[in-house]
Amino acid sequence: MRCQGRIARESGWEESPGPARREAGWRPLRLALPLSLILWAALCFRPVSLPAQGTLEYDQVCGLDGLVVEGLDGIGTALGQSFIPALSGITFVQLQAVVYPVAGSATSRIYLREGGPAGPLLGASELLLITDNTLAVRTWFFPETIALAPGRTYYLGLEAAPANPATLGMSVSYLYGWPYSQGTLYANGAPSANADLWFRTGVVVPEPGAGVLLALALGGWAGWRGIRSRRQS
Numbered sequence: 001m002r003c004q005g006r007i008a009r010e011s012g013w014e015e016s017p018g019p020a021r022r023e024a025g026w027r028p029l030r031l032a033l034p035l036s037l038i039l040w041a042a043l044c045f046r047p048v049s050l051p052a053q054g055t056l057e058y059d060q061v062c063g064l065d066g067l068v069v070e071g072l073d074g075i076g077t078a079l080g081q082s083f084i085p086a087l088s089g090i091t092f093v094q095l096q097a098v099v100y101p102v103a104g105s106a107t108s109r110i111y112l113r114e115g116g117p118a119g120p121l122l123g124a125s126e127l128l129l130i131t132d133n134t135l136a137v138r139t140w141f142f143p144e145t146i147a148l149a150p151g152r153t154y155y156l157g158l159e160a161a162p163a164n165p166a167t168l169g170m171s172v173s174y175l176y177g178w179p180y181s182q183g184t185l186y187a188n189g190a191p192s193a194n195a196d197l198w199f200r201t202g203v204v205v206p207e208p209g210a211g212v213l214l215a216l217a218l219g220g221w222a223g224w225r226g227i228r229s230r231r232q233s
Contacts, residue, residue: 054204059087062180063096063173063198071098071135071171072187072197074108079172080117080157081197082183089145093125093156094200096173098135104168105131108160110140116155117189122146130170145203153183156199173198 060083063069072079074097090112099106107127113119125140148154162168174185175196185195 054206056092056202057087057205058200058202059085059090060182060199060201062178062196062200063175067173067175067198069096069173069175069198072174074158074160074170074172078117078157078186078188079197080155080186081199082116082153082155082186082191083199083201084151084153084182085148085201086150087148087203088150089147089203090154090201091142091145091204092202093140094137095140095158096135096198097130097138097170098133099130099162099168099170100133104133104162104164105129106160106162106168106170108140108158108170111157111159112142112146113155113157115153117157117186119155122154135173141204155186156197156201157186 062081093110097108107129109127110125112122112124114122123142123146125142128138128140130138158172160170162170175198177194178196180196183196185192185197
């Protein structure tokens with residue numbers, strides 16, 4: 001029995017490690033696990049990503065969620081809405097829009113002007129293709145954020161082009177008597193008293209990049225290690 005330990009070592013077997021060696025062997029795994037959990041949480045709980053790679057921050061809002069209102073034909077009619085921003089930029093515009101009949105489609109674009117329908121052109125949104133006949137909130141994005149001066153009047157003009165103008169149409173929602181005091185609806189270049197488009201404007205706030213998330217994860221891991229060390233001391 002006295003030779004078992006020596007024979008085991010010579011044949012390639014090692015004696016069982018003691019508690020200190022087991023603790024040292026588990027240490028890398030114990031260090032990696034909290035960091036992995038922090039990285040997983042940082043990636044899983046990021047803000048919802050949108051086509052413009054960020055989250056929407058609203059500025060001007062006229063109309064409530066789920067509000068079904070009267071439709072206004074957007075084909076062959078110069079439709080628009082004036083507004084006064086509170087933010088210093090604009091990245092997107094939202095309208096309630098629908099294409100009819102069922103098998104129709106239409107492309108549309110929103111133009112941004114200063115002052116009114118005849119004001120200087122500041123920019124145009126990307127083309128938006130609508131292919132369904134469901135009244136829904138549609139979002140037009142500008143290629144980049146356009147600088148605005150808070151407190152000044154701007155104008156949003158809608159231009160729609162159906163696949164077949166003879167048989168298709170596109171309508172947008174408007175509100176009559178809605179208490180929006182920062183602008184008004186325009187039809188064929190003329191303001192409409194007590195009427196406004198259902199619309200929203202705002203900017204896209206970029207989501208944090210991978211480097212920022214990694215820095216947050218490392219900072220959280222370092223903080224966790226510090227707290228754990230103080231508890232053990």
